[in-house]
Amino acid sequence: MVLKDPPAGVPNPLQVGEQAKIGGEGAVYFSTDDRFAVKIYYHPRPEKEQLLQQVMKLFSNLPPEQERFILPPLALVERLDGRSCVGFVMRRVPPRYTELLNFVMPRGAAEHFRRGRTWADYLKIARSIANAVVVLHGKGCAHSDIHYRNFLVNLEAGDAIMLEIDGVVVPGFLPPQVAGMMGFMAPEILTDGVSPNERTDRHSLAVLILHTILFRNVMQPLIEYDEDPNRSEELGWGRYALFSEHPRDHRHRPSNLGVPFYRRGALSYRMLTPMLQRLTERAFLEGLREPDKRPSAREWEEALAFAIDELWGCQRCRQHFPYPYERPLGERACPFCGERCRSPYPLVLELHEERQHGSFFPLRRIVLGHGFKVFADMIESSRRPPFSRQSEPILGHVEWDARRGQYRLINEGEDEWIALSASGRFSARKGGSVPVQKGCLLRFGEGKRVAFVVEG
Ligand SMILES: [Zn+2]
Structure with missing residues (x-):
């Protein structure tokens, strides 16, 4: 198969196997090295090549975190087995998909x-x-x-x-x-x-x-x-x-x-x-x-x-579901098996971000239970949860103190953490911990978000 000006990394000519899939619009071939797929149209509309070129131009320089979700055309096909045809080459999706x-x-x-x-x-x-x-x-x-x-x-x-x-x-x-x-x-x-x-x-x-x-x-x-x-x-x-x-x-x-x-x-x-x-x-x-x-x-x-x-x-079926903190305690149940949520109920924090000096606005809520980690993206300003937290720094974790019947936040980062509540002001440096209860305000350091404890 001969391609028209393929980018670096796409071999030309490209060796392909037998037709792998036959669709309504065209046939799909896989390259013999399994890295690429080629679609060849049976009866392309006259402007198809032009349209493909436009799509190629629009999606040619996507950052990797965007490119992973789509399969942009990499190059047009010129000839297959010596015959000219309309089609394009794209990345092949691994067979486990x-x-x-x-x-x-x-x-x-x-x-x-x-x-x-x-x-x-x-x-x-x-x-x-x-x-x-x-x-x-x-x-x-x-x-x-x-x-x-x-x-x-x-x-x-x-x-x-x-x-x-x-x-x-x-x-x-x-x-x-x-x-x-x-x-x-x-x-x-x-x-x-x-x-x-x-x-x-x-x-x-x-x-x-x-x-x-x-x-x-x-x-x-x-x-x-x-x-x-x-x-x-x-x-x-x-x-x-x-x-x-x-x-x-x-x-x-x-x-x-x-x-x-x-x-x-x-x-x-x-x-x-x-x-x-x-x-x-x-x-x-x-x-x-x-x-x-x-x-x-x-x-x-x-x-x-x-x-x-x-x-x-869920404590019974082990399924994960959004914690229904908006409902009364007695109505909080697992939507998969029906089991009621039981004590200890999780912490519900509302994250706030500083807009101008001293003025904070609510951003979103997070639910934390015993053993849950506090990731950097949760408390650093202007961050959104990354697609994967594999390389995200862990700045702390949550522990349930059964003796006192309350949660504690363990600080594993470099900033000092402060918890302000009706019962006083607590602070913790790396390795230390602060008690967390309803109504408490958590500060994670200069320029970081603050969290208001909605439930705990
Ligand atoms: Zn369940």
Whole structure:
């Protein structure tokens, strides 16, 4: 296979094996060194090469932390076996990645949980998906076909990679012929024939994110709207589209909603962090018919990143779930097995960041229990949780002091920590610890965030 001006690192000519996959649009080949995949179109539209060139230009110099979520075209194909053709070469996804579809149906998810994966892994996958869309939308492009077959996933690594970047909507080019997959398409595509755009992507992304963490399509119609099944589908996802957890209209509400997942229940969006609940309401209540109100991919990405620090472990089934600190103590239970949360309840801290000298604004909440680590990104100003904390410095940890019935924060960093509460002022240098209780204010050093103890 001969390529047109490939970048350094891509051999030319490229040796490929037999056809590996046959799709609707074209055939995929893998290079014999397993590093690359090549897509060759059967009947390309006349402007396809130009569009690919534009996509290549837009996505050619991505930083590695963005490039990992998508598969940009690296070079166009000139000839295959001596015949000229239209196609492109991209990175090959390692074979341990499989379609997201295999993970997000209730049975598939239950199987992965049995094998030791947890809901936290799914949260990371959802964050990867949001990240891929952030990269695309950041370049002014829309994907137009966001659904669970267009992401390849490695659950263990919490990683997802977006496929079909060659079908994106690029400004200045004709929109693609595919309007998306039923169940993920924004209702206005079905009702008004709107072409796929960034706003319709926002709807599909919200559906996919929630499918990934709740294991169901939250827009699934439960009523037949026409005798013709195709027409019924079109109406159910389009004109009569309705959020399954609409507060007043219960037509599409599953009968097992809110029943623990391991007892054949359906997870409610109300098990999510308050920030994710709010985005869900914006996407499916306010934004369903008003596309401008839908949350952006960036907002989803951030709320998913923050959710990782609000997880609590079930004492019975060992599953991880967002600690429901907004509910009364007696109503806090594991959404997977139904077990009530028991004492010792975790610490709930509200992180505040200094805006101007002396004025602090609330940023987000974190949930900490015995043995939890305090990472640098939690208390350093202007930091967000990194994708992986493998190389993130640990500045301290939490210990439950059973004798006194209170938590202590152990300082492992260089700054002095101070805890101010009604019972006094406590301070700790490296190796020391401060007691933490409700109402206490924690200072982690000059220029660092402060934390207000909401529960403890
Ligand atoms: Zn449980």
